[in-house]
Amino acid sequence: MLSVRTVNTSVFVIRIKRNGLNFKTGQHINVGPYNAGYTREYSVYSGENDSDIEILVKEVKPPEGFVSPMLREVKAGDQVMVEWPLGYFALPSEPSKLLLVATGTGIAPYHSFISTYPDLDYLLLHGIEQRSDACEPEFYDPEKLILCTSKKEDGDYFGRVTSWLKENDLSKFEHVYLCGNRNMINDAREILTQKGFASDQIRAEAYF
Numbered sequence: 001m002l003s004v005r006t007v008n009t010s011v012f013v014i015r016i017k018r019n020g021l022n023f024k025t026g027q028h029i030n031v032g033p034y035n036a037g038y039t040r041e042y043s044v045y046s047g048e049n050d051s052d053i054e055i056l057v058k059e060v061k062p063p064e065g066f067v068s069p070m071l072r073e074v075k076a077g078d079q080v081m082v083e084w085p086l087g088y089f090a091l092p093s094e095p096s097k098l099l100l101v102a103t104g105t106g107i108a109p110y111h112s113f114i115s116t117y118p119d120l121d122y123l124l125l126h127g128i129e130q131r132s133d134a135c136e137p138e139f140y141d142p143e144k145l146i147l148c149t150s151k152k153e154d155g156d157y158f159g160r161v162t163s164w165l166k167e168n169d170l171s172k173f174e175h176v177y178l179c180g181n182r183n184m185i186n187d188a189r190e191i192l193t194q195k196g197f198a199s200d201q202i203r204a205e206a207y208f
Helices: 067-072 104-116 161-167 182-194
Strands: 003-006 011-017 028-033 040-043 052-058 080-082 098-103 122-128 145-149 175-181 202-207
Touching: 011 080, 028 052, 028 067, 040 052, 040 104, 052 067, 052 104, 098 104, 098 161, 098 182, 104 122, 104 175, 104 202, 122 161, 145 161, 161 182, 175 182, 182 202
Parallel strands: 098 122, 098 175, 122 145, 175 202
Antiparallel strands: 003 011, 011 052, 028 040, 028 080
């Protein structure tokens, strides 16, 4: 492992040596403390061509969380367990106008998408409680990022991402990606279906 950097009070990024590991943007890897015997799935946060691999981790306190508190304690130079990438949360084969919807650390694969393809045509909705929960928003084009805050009126839109989906015209988007809380994904899929999106226009990755 190379380094750990803090994103906000509960989220951090772990940077790991690639050691020949290749992945497709949108895939996830299983990571855990070395010799702990436990790993957890984390979407790759970095781009396909970056020299190292990064993952975005939300620390979940025990008893609900087990792996993330241990990862919070790792230091530069410590070893971590890394398993081969998996997953099919892939970009369309042809260029498309994309609506990317995330809650919390569900933003991770989108960071990888945009790191890999800087010219991607997208609008990103990020659902968080308050602006301080945002995950490195300076990385994104400010005209393509909407912070949807549900608890404090200090984002770009006050309300959940699903409320934004209900209230706005989505006809210009060819594909919609949903990543994060399963309840959000279920609600968003219903809204999108009501607005005329076909099942093959919607791709989802649920975080548990």
